[in-house]
Amino acid sequence: MDWLRRLAGQTGGRKPPVHTVGTDPDYRFSLANERTFLAWIRxxxxxxxxxxxVVQIVPSFSIGWARHILGIALIVLAILIAATSYTRWERRERAIREGAPLPPSLLPRLVGLGISAVMISAMVFILVDVARGRR
Structure with missing residues (x-):
């Protein structure tokens, strides 16, 4: 689970609540950070x-488990985003309040690679169906 903590930006140790550190920033920065958090949730x-x-509506592929692989991959990505979005918001809010550089995040790269993998898998499943004359 260390990889999940690193993805979420948690390094261990208890930090004080974010609203108690640094100085109150321009509210526009905090609101922009909150909108970004909500965009990750959406x-x-x-x-x-x-x-x-994908699992319930998409017609079956000639590879019987293909829909389930695609659906599960999308749901796992959703879980990772939802599970790490608050910590991502908090790390950025803390940096804004402390006047520090914004911390890096692996989440955009993970989501981009994950969605690319789902797209490539879907393309392969469709091409297999075409080759077998099903589509």
Missing amino acids: TALALLAGGIA
């Missing part, structure tokens, strides 16, 4: 809905 919800839709 992305997670969209991926969850997509994962469920």
Whole structure:
């Protein structure tokens, strides 16, 4: 689970609540950070809905478990985003309040690679169906 903590930006140790550190920033920065957090949550919800839709609505591929692989991959991405989005918000809010550089995040790279893997898998499943004359 250390990799999940690193992804979320947690390094261990208890930090004081974010609203008690540094100085109050320009509220526009805090609101922008909150909008970004909410955008990650919307992305997670969209991926969850997509994962469920793939399993429940998309016609079967000639490879019987293909829909489940695609759906599960989308849902796992949704879980990772939702599970790490608050910590991501908190780390950035803390940096804004302390006047520190914004911390890096692996989440955008993970999401980009994960969605790319799902797309490539879907393309392969469709091409297999075409080659077998099913589509």
